[in-house]
Amino acid sequence: NNQWAISTPAHRQHAAPTFAHKALAHGLPGERVDGNDVLAMYQKTREAVDRARAGGGPTLIEAVTYRVVDHNTSDSAEVYRDQALAEHWKQFDPRPRFEAYLTTRSLFTDALREQYEVECLAEVQAAAARALALPRSDPMSMFDSQLFGDPGWALRLQQRELAAELNGANPFTSIDPEALA
Structure with a gap:
């Protein structure tokens, strides 16, 4: 909340x-x-x-x-x-609040903060590198039939809008929603 x-x-x-x-x-x-x-x-x-x-x-x-x-x-x-x-x-703010709690109890120091910052940055950078190294998926695969039974008109419209955008068109001016009814 x-x-x-x-x-x-x-x-x-x-x-x-x-x-x-x-x-x-x-x-x-x-x-x-x-x-x-x-x-x-x-x-x-x-x-x-x-x-x-x-x-x-x-x-x-x-x-x-x-x-x-x-x-x-x-x-x-x-x-x-x-x-x-x-x-x-x-x-x-929970982070500085908890950090202050630990510091007043001698459970957290500036050296430990620096160590954690270096470790966390390395972990984030490694995760980003792994994610960026993954093969790109086809954005249209989100509409695969195993995900949706009957996609309905709204999802079909979104599928056509994405296809138009991926092909360089403006999906908001090049698709006639009435054609999907």
Whole structure:
């Protein structure tokens, strides 16, 4: 729960007092936790996993956090929300918060941070290299019949739009949707 449904406050999107309450309608336990607290999240997810493994079924965990940045690249959050609130939430960023917790207990040092940064960067670069080395797949394969029974008109339109774009045409002006009916 990042407290926003794109540009609308989440509390205006549903009648339940919290998302965790929604679990009741499905006969599930619902737990609400500070989503920016690494240890609280670990404890709550550990309890949920243990419960599930013991045959108790799933648990809905509402991790309460805040979206401090725009929803996407075409969004301007400053238009619909108070930037002071976003700035307030930045102090609860989980990474520096957990890092401070570990540092005050002498469990994390600048040297360890540098070591992890080097290791993580190497891991990301290796993963990117592996991904880039993979043979490119045919984008049209996403429409293979084993994925969809009857694709319907909307999916057929998307398939034709992609084929047109891959062939250099403008799919939004070169396809007649009426022909797909």
